Every structure is written in structure tokens, then in C-alpha cells.
Amino acid sequence: MPQITVDYSRTIEPAFDRDGFARALHEATVEIAAAKPEACKTQFRPSEHTAYSYEDPAEARHAVVHVTVGLLAGRTEETKAKLTETALELLRKHIADEGIAVHASAEVRELDASYRKFDR
Template sequence: MPQISVDYSAGLAGTFDRRALGLAINRLAVKTIAAQPEACKTLFRANDDFVVGEGDGPDAQVFVEFQIFPGRTPEAKAALSEGVLALLAEHISPAPGTRLFTAVNIEDIDRESYRSTTAAG
């Protein structure tokens, strides 16, 4: 654990290296919330549509969500959120004139009901 989802506007696809960003996010999770490296799983999902307000200008968004087991302090979660925002600023360069909205959310999952498996192919 953690399960990490990165939803991003499809128009950003060519502006950043997803693998490099994913590895940086995983390393940050290890450093800030004591996650085990092999437990960090980051999934990227491109979204075709993103509209803000009246939809006037070219806008894009990157939204990162962490699902983690409970027990991390609010300070550790805040450090993780701030660190992820800094990584997004480092790794993503939208087209000129595009407003980039970035956000991070960290959720505790229910340890009692969570299940996972690993299968070799």
C-alpha cells in the first residue's frame, strides 16, 4: 500500500514522462509516509474531457489520489500532498496559455475490508 491514481487531462499526455513521475511519487511516498517501495502502485488515467466554469479557455487538470492504510499523522499526509504538488510542477509543462489545475487527496482505507492479490502470468 499505497494505491495511487493519477488522473490527467489527455491533452497533457505528450508533456510529461508518466513513468518518471510515477517513480518520483513512489519515492516520495516511501520518504514521507514510510511506505514500502514494492507496495507503491501508481496508475495513470487520461481523461478526454475537462471543463472549468464556463469553459472559456484551454484548461487541464492533474488529480492525484492516494489510498493508504490508517496511521499516518496529519503532518505526514500534508508533507506528502505538498511534495506531490511540487513534483507535478517539476514534471508537467502544459501548452502556453493553458491553465493547469493540480490537486492531491489522501484517503485512509478500511484495513478490515481491504483485500488484494498478486498473480504471475
């Protein structure tokens, strides 16, 4: 914990500093949500195809990015809101403006009580 996933349209891949974003989000998660640095891990999942409104997907003028942060229960709503706002600020800083409209969102969710993990 935390389990962070970033789903994003592949069209912004050249403009998205994923390593810089992950590092900054890990630092923010430690500061805001009292996570341990060694527990922070992020998985990026590029999407080959993004559909937006009635736009022809071949035009690729829009991209979608969604960050999900899974934390163990116990954080306040204020803490979760601050972390999502910070994630959005960090996306703005780590996705260069290359003329594609970026639609970004973030959420913090509590991991289910059944959550378990192992490290090898």
C-alpha cells in the same frame, strides 16, 4: 498499498512525464509515509473531456490533474499533508509548461479497513 491514482486531462499528455512522476512519487511515499517500494503502484487515468468554468471545452486551454494516494490507516495529519504537498511539487516538475493552464490537486486518504489485495 499505497494505491495511487492520477486522473488527468488528456490535453496535457504530451507534456506529462508520467513515468518520471510515478518514480519520484513512489520514492517520496517511501520516504515520507514509510511505504515499501515494492508496494507502490500508480494508475494513470486520462480523461477525454475536461470542462472548466464557462470555457468552451473545444478550446482546451485548461487541464485538470488530481492525485489520490490511498494508504493504510495510521499516518499523522502532518505526514499526509507533507505527501500531498510533495505530490503537487512533483507535478510542477513533471508537467512541462506548454501554454495550457493546469489545475492540480492531491489528497491522501486512508484505505477502508476492508481493504484486501493479492499478488500473483
